[in-house]
Amino acid sequence: GAVVSQHPSWVICKSGTSVKIECRSLDFQATTMFWYRQFPKQSLMLMATSNEGSKATYEQGVEKDKFLINHASLTLSTLTVTSAHPEDSSFYICSASVPGLAGGIQETQYFGPGTRLLVL
Amino acid sequence: GQQVMQIPQYQHVQEGEDFTTYCNSSTTLSNIQWYKQRPGGHPVFLIQLVKSGEVKKQKRLTFQFGEAKKNSSLHITATQTTDVGTYFCAGTSGGYQKVTFGIGTKLQVIP
Numbered sequence: 001g002a003v004v005s006q007h008p009s010w011v012i013c014k015s016g017t018s019v020k021i022e023c024r025s026l027d028f029q030a031t032t033m034f035w036y037r038q039f040p041k042q043s044l045m046l047m048a049t050s051n052e053g054s055k056a057t058y059e060q061g062v063e064k065d066k067f068l069i070n071h072a073s074l075t076l077s078t079l080t081v082t083s084a085h086p087e088d089s090s091f092y093i094c095s096a097s098v099p100g101l102a103g104g105i106q107e108t109q110y111f112g113p114g115t116r117l118l119v120l
Numbered sequence: 121g122q123q124v125m126q127i128p129q130y131q132h133v134q135e136g137e138d139f140t141t142y143c144n145s146s147t148t149l150s151n152i153q154w155y156k157q158r159p160g161g162h163p164v165f166l167i168q169l170v171k172s173g174e175v176k177k178q179k180r181l182t183f184q185f186g187e188a189k190k191n192s193s194l195h196i197t198a199t200q201t202t203d204v205g206t207y208f209c210a211g212t213s214g215g216y217q218k219v220t221f222g223i224g225t226k227l228q229v230i231p
Contacts, residue, residue, distance in 0.1 A: 046219065111165070
């Protein structure tokens with residue numbers, strides 16, 4: 001259980017175009033989904049927290065107008081990189097939060113496989 | 121803001137040797153989680169620690185949560201080549217339950 005899928009797994013696009021990444025929880029309903037980006041050889045950086053039916057909460061320094069997040073249902077969140085530029089090239093990972101699945105009282109995050117974005 | 125420091129960043133060990141990675145938080149954590157990321161892959165959840173002083177074991181892996189809930193360690197006994205990867209800790213704190221990842225420890229196991 002607790003499988004999270006992400007689509008696409010990789011994408012190459014031209015500078016100025018928009019790219020949409022989907023994150024789905026396949027066998028559970030996620031109370032919260034998170035979006036991260038990871039630069040090569042670096043740690044995961046939280047971009048935003050997404051709750052179903054409400055606006056996402058963005059971390060400091062993350063442009064909400066550039067990284068649009070929509071969480072339309074308990075199993076789907078989307079991240080749209082608008083007007084992508086080469087500096088947006090990165091590995092984007094989503095995670096879905098499941099309360100108590102690991103036996104603890106706090107929520108546990110399960111990660112999607114990630115999307116590698118290359119902007120030319 | 122909350123910071124989670126993780127050391128070492130890199131570790132090379134001979135197969136069969138032990139390995140330990142340490143995480144320290146600038147704030148008291150409500151819980152800490154550990155993840156393993158294989159090269160080219162995504163982070164995979166290993167375990168979550170919640171209680172002060174908690175120790176959990178998974179086969180050759182031993183996880184500890186400090187008494188003050190500000191530090192944690194992951195110890196691998198008798199490493200194997202399958203242990204290769206980057207190990208991340210992730211601490212949760214604050215009313216908003218924000219998760220902050222450590223920088224990760226990249227483990228290389230020499231056969």
